[in-house]
Amino acid sequence: MASTALSAAVDVRFSGHSSETKRPIFFTSPLIRIPKKRFTAYCSSTSKSPPKSAPDLAQSDQKNPSLSEQLRPLTKTTLSDTPKDQANLLSKPKSTWVNPAKPKRSVISLQRQKRSSHSYNPQVRDLRRFAQKLNNSYISEAGFVSALEEIPHPLTRDNALLLLNSLKPWQKTHMFFNWIKTQKLFPMETIFYNVAMKSLRFGRQFQLIEDLANEMISNEIELDNITYSTIITCAKRCKLFDKAVEWFERMYKTGKMPDEVTYSAILDVYANLGKVEEVLSLYERGRASGWKPDPITFSVLGKMFGETGDYDGIRYVLQEMRSLEVQPNVVVYNTLLEATGKAGKPGLARSLFVEMLESGLKPNEKTLTALVKIYGKARWARDAMELWEQMRSNSWPMDFILYNTLLNMCADLGLEEEAEKLFEDMKQSEHCKPDSWSYTAMLNIYGSGGNADKAMELFDEMSVVGVQLNVMGCTCLIQCLGKARRISDMVRVFGISIERGVKPDDRLCGCLLSVVSLCENEDDEDRAVSCLEQANPRLVALVKLIQEEETSFETIKEEFRSVIGNTAIEARRPFCNCLIDICRNRNLHERAHELLYLGILFGLYPGLHNKTADEWCLDVRSLSVGAAHTALEEWMGTLCKIVQRKEALPEMFSAQTGTGTHKFSQGLGSSFAAHVRKLAAPFRQSEEKAGCFVATREDLVSWVESRLPSTVTA
DNA sequence: CTAGGGTTAG
Numbered sequence A: 001m002a003s004t005a006l007s008a009a010v011d012v013r014f015s016g017h018s019s020e021t022k023r024p025i026f027f028t029s030p031l032i033r034i035p036k037k038r039f040t041a042y043c044s045s046t047s048k049s050p051p052k053s054a055p056d057l058a059q060s061d062q063k064n065p066s067l068s069e070q071l072r073p074l075t076k077t078t079l080s081d082t083p084k085d086q087a088n089l090l091s092k093p094k095s096t097w098v099n100p101a102k103p104k105r106s107v108i109s110l111q112r113q114k115r116s117s118h119s120y121n122p123q124v125r126d127l128r129r130f131a132q133k134l135n136n137s138y139i140s141e142a143g144f145v146s147a148l149e150e151i152p153h154p155l156t157r158d159n160a161l162l163l164l165n166s167l168k169p170w171q172k173t174h175m176f177f178n179w180i181k182t183q184k185l186f187p188m189e190t191i192f193y194n195v196a197m198k199s200l201r202f203g204r205q206f207q208l209i210e211d212l213a214n215e216m217i218s219n220e221i222e223l224d225n226i227t228y229s230t231i232i233t234c235a236k237r238c239k240l241f242d243k244a245v246e247w248f249e250r251m252y253k254t255g256k257m258p259d260e261v262t263y264s265a266i267l268d269v270y271a272n273l274g275k276v277e278e279v280l281s282l283y284e285r286g287r288a289s290g291w292k293p294d295p296i297t298f299s300v301l302g303k304m305f306g307e308t309g310d311y312d313g314i315r316y317v318l319q320e321m322r323s324l325e326v327q328p329n330v331v332v333y334n335t336l337l338e339a340t341g342k343a344g345k346p347g348l349a350r351s352l353f354v355e356m357l358e359s360g361l362k363p364n365e366k367t368l369t370a371l372v373k374i375y376g377k378a379r380w381a382r383d384a385m386e387l388w389e390q391m392r393s394n395s396w397p398m399d400f401i402l403y404n405t406l407l408n409m410c411a412d413l414g415l416e417e418e419a420e421k422l423f424e425d426m427k428q429s430e431h432c433k434p435d436s437w438s439y440t441a442m443l444n445i446y447g448s449g450g451n452a453d454k455a456m457e458l459f460d461e462m463s464v465v466g467v468q469l470n471v472m473g474c475t476c477l478i479q480c481l482g483k484a485r486r487i488s489d490m491v492r493v494f495g496i497s498i499e500r501g502v503k504p505d506d507r508l509c510g511c512l513l514s515v516v517s518l519c520e521n522e523d524d525e526d527r528a529v530s531c532l533e534q535a536n537p538r539l540v541a542l543v544k545l546i547q548e549e550e551t552s553f554e555t556i557k558e559e560f561r562s563v564i565g566n567t568a569i570e571a572r573r574p575f576c577n578c579l580i581d582i583c584r585n586r587n588l589h590e591r592a593h594e595l596l597y598l599g600i601l602f603g604l605y606p607g608l609h610n611k612t613a614d615e616w617c618l619d620v621r622s623l624s625v626g627a628a629h630t631a632l633e634e635w636m637g638t639l640c641k642i643v644q645r646k647e648a649l650p651e652m653f654s655a656q657t658g659t660g661t662h663k664f665s666q667g668l669g670s671s672f673a674a675h676v677r678k679l680a681a682p683f684r685q686s687e688e689k690a691g692c693f694v695a696t697r698e699d700l701v702s703w704v705e706s707r708l709p710s711t712v713t714a
Numbered sequence B: 001c002t003a004g005g006g007t008t009a010g
Helices: A004-015 A037-047 A056-063 A067-077 A083-089 A126-137 A141-148 A157-166 A170-185 A190-202 A206-218 A227-237 A243-253 A260-272 A276-288 A293-309 A311-323 A330-342 A346-358 A367-380 A381-393 A401-414 A417-427 A434-450 A452-465 A469-485 A487-499 A506-518 A522-535 A537-547 A553-565 A569-585 A589-601 A623-643 A669-677 A698-709
Strands: A609-611 A615-619 A652-656 A691-698
Touching: A004 A522, A037 A537, A126 A170, A141 A170, A157 A190, A157 A330, A170 A190, A170 A487, A190 A206, A190 A227, A206 A227, A206 A243, A206 A434, A227 A243, A227 A260, A243 A260, A260 A293, A276 A293, A293 A311, A293 A330, A311 A330, A330 A346, A330 A367, A330 A522, A330 A652, A346 A367, A346 A537, A367 A381, A381 A401, A381 A522, A401 A417, A434 A469, A452 A469, A452 A487, A469 A506, A487 A506, A487 A522, A506 A537, A506 A569, A506 A589, A522 A537, A522 A698, A537 A553, A537 A569, A537 A698, A553 A569, A553 A589, A569 A589, A569 A623, A589 A623, A623 A652, A623 A669, A623 A698, A652 A698, A669 A691, A691 A698
Parallel strands: A615 A652
Antiparallel strands: A609 A615, A652 A691
């Protein structure tokens, strides 16, 4: 009955009727009919910047009720079959129903496609050996095909399937598949196509797979869920997402209902496309069809929310699993841990990990890698060290990536000795010898610790053991040597790196530019500039331009715009910071102010100045010392004007320098304090908040007035 | 890889 209704539906669709009201829901893929209202509400709650300090799982519902409010009616109603509830839930029920008295159409088959069980084949050993021989020889098609004549047993259907399953790589499977077709000994069933497609998928041969699918269609061989899921996942692996969607939609058009494997595969496709609303629509439609999603689906959802750092989304996944009583497995925990890391929620990561252990699951390398990364990034030294201890005492599995992640964690936390010990462990190990990632992490550690000698030792060691220096390692080393004012070493390292094939990127140029700003004499500066000249001549031209006093502001602006516009986003602010530092070090203060203005104009310092009714805050944490000074001067200048004009001012003023826990902001606080002292500005270190300087309106106004002794303030 | 879905590094 259903199939006739479906074929009628296909006819309607193909005959071009577009009347929405007449078409039953299953005429189109489920995406088209989903009321968007709920999902836009859901998404808009997450598209805003996440709450500053979102609470952890336990407290979350109380503090952020909007989401659970949205979700509660959802979980209660999705499984309801009564049209009244459905109608309340859907915003446009009329257009979605042929007959509102009937329950909603299903979008997913609740029965997973069954596999045919093959009986034991006594010839399996011979055939396997034969396949092995074919796999290991016969490069040419002619040789391969003639070898097929020596098949040890008759080519029955089952023997052919067994061989088809055992051949690799895909070229041989494909040749064999084509050959058995020419033999015409038995009809080519769906399973032959499915096995052939699977092999082709290993070779990412989407075009060949699609050709086979079209051949099935023209030969009227049924495409089943296994066929479709193979096509869809191959398209996905080849990044042909539109193809994946196209074949998925074809299922509904032809009246084939996807089962949960195909369904979760397409969810992953939409997730990869970043189409969060569509994924949620499909998910909800599946749920409304009575589907109980399995851990794989939740892993797909978890990864999707991780990609956008969507904390509410992660909580949604957890909540769904809890309410459906789906027990997460290791993979689900791993993806959720990754996701919480991307969402910047180390507390949730930690509690998830505890929950995982309590449920009796054993963490694997990926689990530990995710967690180590999170603790390092969050600078949670205590938790990181406890975890490390746990890893050793439980002898949890270690692999290469985990070693390198641990080294990076040490870099984040400044744990030089621990890193050295790990690095030694790696050298002693059988399978985890340090590679360029490991060396880079060590260079990062020595670099941020200012240990130029050890960094240089490592650099020399790399050439001895034959590990390639990469651009990141080169950047760390140059930064370190620059800070140590070891310009000769810096020039040598840069030259050798270029010789060895390091391609300078914008971050490396930023480091070279900062070395230029640090140079204390002209000779050093010339040598640093000539390195930069090789990597980025236009940047050097800009450096020269800003140092010419006669250059007009308009010229600077145009050149600045052009250089910054051609710079990777993450290197733009560092470029501007260094340019300002260069000006300040050469007493070109006015030019420094112009550059800060341009930096603000082009959006390099978002959030530099935060105003509320009660407080104005200057946040210089992402600025270099010179840029922070310039910003403070600029701020004071503006405040003076406002005081003079007697405009409204807030009660409190604050300047945030940070406490130097981040290696790039070290010393910002103390140099800021010195600068404030020099100006005799009324800012003092806040007692409650480290790295924050505060001043009251009264103090500030009287300070400004004292600096303007005889001006008429009319 | 015994016909199909999910997870690791600046």
